Structure formats: C-alpha cells, structure tokens
Amino acid sequence: MPELPEVETILQSMKASLKGHSLSSVEVNRPDLRLPFPPGLSTILLHQTIIQLRRRAKYILMDFQHGWTLLIHLGMSGRLFIDPARQNLPPRKHEHLVLWTSNDHRVALVDPRRFGMVCLFQTEQEHQQPQLAHLGVEPLSDQFTAEALAATLVTTRMSIKNALLDQRRIVGLGNIYICEALFRARIHPARAADSLSKAETKRLCSLIVEILQTAIAAGGSTLRDYVHTDGQPGAFQTLHLVYGREGQPCPACLAKGYSIPIQRMTQSSRSTFFCPHCQKKLRK
Ligand SMILES: [Zn+2]
Incomplete structure (x- = not known):
C-alpha cells in the first residue's frame, strides 16, 4: 500500500504536469471502486481548471477553479499514470478513470484490486468529508513536534x-x-x-x-x-x-x-x- 512518500512522489509529478490546466475529457469506465464513482463526475469536472494539487494523509486532492475538489486514494494496488498524449500508447488494463488535460496529458487511474477511492465535494466542505474529518497530524508539518x-x-x-x-x-x-x-x-x-x-x-x-x-x-x-x-x-x-x-x-x-x-x-x-x-x- 502506498504510504506518505509514495503519495507525495506521485503528487509532485501531478503538480508539475497538471496544475493550471483544464480537463478536456473525463472518462469513467466502471461504476465503482471501493465506493461508487461520484454521480455527475464527468459533467462537474469537464472543462474546469485544476488550480491546486495537495496531499492530506494518503489522499491526493485536486482543487478546481469552480470550487470543487476531487479526492483520490490509491488503496492497496492503485497507480496513477501520466502520459504525454503524443506517446499514443494503447490503454492499460484496469484503467477505471481517465482524465485528459488541455496540455495533452492523459492521467489514468489503474486499480486492479479496486480498493482505491474517488470522491468529489465542494472544497469549502472539505472538513465534513468523512475521509478527512478525523485525520491526525501531518508528520512533515510544523505541528509534528x-x-x-x-x-x-x-x-x-x-x-x-x-x-x-x-x-x-x-x-x-x-x-x-x-x-x-x-x-x-x-x-x-x-x-x-x-x-x-x-x-x-x-x-x-x-x-x-x-x-x-x-x-x-x-x-x-x-x-x-x-x-x-x-x-x-x-x-x-x-x-x-x-x-x-x-x-x-x-x-x-x-x-x-x-x-x-x-x-x-x-x-x-x-x-x-x-x-x-x-x-x-x-x-x-
Ligand atoms: Zn540489531
């Protein structure tokens, strides 16, 4: 299972490739992972710009300019791939969510065992998200003494x-x-x-x-x-x-x-x- 350093490593490359770009396509390829994919996911995120990428615990948070946040948890076996589109590779097995960005990057969430999770919520309601509400201190923050x-x-x-x-x-x-x-x-x-x-x-x-x-x-x-x-x-x-x-x-x-x-x-x-x-x- 990815721990903080693995999620942070993934986050850093997502930030470098995706921040400031909008989504030109959102493909949801099955109804659920550990939880159902959020209803209306594609409609809500299509053409919206990613303004920030953050990590809380082992969750990746993508903030969009219209005030929504996409939460991704990789579970046991989840992986996120970012392919520059011109590589034009055939899809991998188990690509359950695929995002295309305005700078021609293809982001694929691959999760054969489907213990991962994707949630969508309004950024200002982040503190009410059940996954995020009871989390302890971040070990790389100033609060960890x-x-x-x-x-x-x-x-x-x-x-x-x-x-x-x-x-x-x-x-x-x-x-x-x-x-x-x-x-x-x-x-x-x-x-x-x-x-x-x-x-x-x-x-x-x-x-x-x-x-x-x-x-x-x-x-x-x-x-x-x-x-x-x-x-x-x-x-x-x-x-x-x-x-x-x-x-x-x-x-x-x-x-x-x-x-x-x-x-x-x-x-x-x-x-x-x-x-x-x-x-x-x-x-x-
Ligand atoms: Zn020893």
Whole structure:
C-alpha cells in the first residue's frame, strides 16, 4: 500500500504536469471502486481548471477553479499514470478513470484490486468529508513536534507500532516506514505507546521526519504495485534496514561485529520486522 512518500512522489509529478490546466475529457469506465464513482463526475469536472494539487494523509486532492475538489486514494494496488498524449500508447488494463488535460496529458487511474477511492465535494466542505474529518497530524508539518507526538502516545496503552498506524493520531505512516523508524529509534514495536521516555519520543519524532524526507527524495519504496507516474519504480526499498528482511543479519549489529537475525512478528495481522537486540522489549 502506498504510504506518505509514495503519495507525495506521485503528487509532485501531478503538480508539475497538471496544475493550471483544464480537463478536456473525463472518462469513467466502471461504476465503482471501493465506493461508487461520484454521480455527475464527468459533467462537474469537464472543462474546469485544476488550480491546486495537495496531499492530506494518503489522499491526493485536486482543487478546481469552480470550487470543487476531487479526492483520490490509491488503496492497496492503485497507480496513477501520466502520459504525454503524443506517446499514443494503447490503454492499460484496469484503467477505471481517465482524465485528459488541455496540455495533452492523459492521467489514468489503474486499480486492479479496486480498493482505491474517488470522491468529489465542494472544497469549502472539505472538513465534513468523512475521509478527512478525523485525520491526525501531518508528520512533515510544523505541528509534528516531539511534544505533539508525546501528547498522542501518552493517551494509549496500545503498542507503539499500532499507535503509529492509527491515522487519527499521525497520518501517512504505514507498515514500512513505521518498522524502519522504530528500528532506527531502537524502540521495540510491541512496547506500549505510553511507555516511551521523553528521549525516545524525541528520537522517534525526528527519525520519522528524516525517514520520510529521505524516502521522498528516493521517490518512495517499490515492493509490488507502486510506481511513479511514468511507470518507473522508487528506490527507497534498497535502503530498508529491517522491512522485508526477516532472517537476514541486522545491519547495526553486524557493524558492531555480531550477527543477529532480523525477526518478523504479526501485529494486527500485519508483519512487523525488528532486531531483538537493538530493539529491546523493556520492563513495564
Ligand atoms: Zn540489531
């Protein structure tokens, strides 16, 4: 599933190609994804100019000049391709929504498993959108401080891994970047969220920011489905230290001269990867 760095990477190329251009065609090729496509989608958006492209959590928001916003969520396997029209390629499989822009770009939402979502609402009613209403702090915003992180973690005894996955607390983080951040912060993923010391919270906060920024610079992580809007993969997966590396030696331990295999465990039916030596499960 794309996480914040992957969505941000897609957003940046959408911005570069689409901002300031209008839609010359809107094709909806099936009735629904996870939700039905909004009624009147084509009529409402046709010939309207895209004035801004934004991201909130893992949602892409396209603002149009007549006061409507199109929300796109990529779900598990969704991909967005932007093709300059003159490439004239045959359509891909599973192109459920295709937008043509006045500068001859073709934007295709491809989603074989259809866990993605497309919604349309009036921009001024954004705060009432159910998808956006209860979202937590953006980790790359000024509001994401060690104090803010501590304030949300102290309210729950759930594991730190699951607390970081909770989009009502912090948005945009998923399995990959949480495993990587907790490893780098040397915090065991099963520790209770409210058990972190001030120093650990501070370390975790700055490592979350650092890892997201590094991943964005690398164009995100490509494991299965995610690719850039031109079809190219991201590169951050080569910098994963623990994610997907069960049984391989922990790089931090190896650097100190001993070989400790990375372990995998299941938390809320998702795999967590960690080093049992670097990330000690402390006393209560
Ligand atoms: Zn280790």
